[in-house]
Amino acid sequence: MNLTPRPPAAAQPAVGATPVTPPDRLVIDTAEMTRLLTQGKAQHLSRIVHSFARHNGHWWLDNTTEWLRITDQDYTARLDELADQ
Secondary structure (H helix, E strand, O other): OOOOOOOOHHHOOOOOOOOOOOOOOOEEEHHHHHHHHHOOOEEEOOOOOOOEEEEOOEEEEEOOOEEEEOOOHHHHHHHHHHHHO
16 A cells, blocks of 8 residues: 555646656656656766766666665765766
8 A cells, every 4th residue: 555645636747748857856766767868858977887867957876766866965076077077
């Protein structure tokens, strides 16, 4: 049984609509990140490293079942440096 509250029906995206990631969101499920990567709205750290992705101005870490937003500024800066290489 799923006890997670759902947003009001008016706030739910229409069927087939592309979900928008709110800037304060900390978790994205794997299916959504896969769509974002496929649509070019997110990019992996490199052609080889797929455990990190950049989306919506933030870095995300693949945690197998979901992607977690990296909030540490030093870690984010290091990922930016690696991505630029």
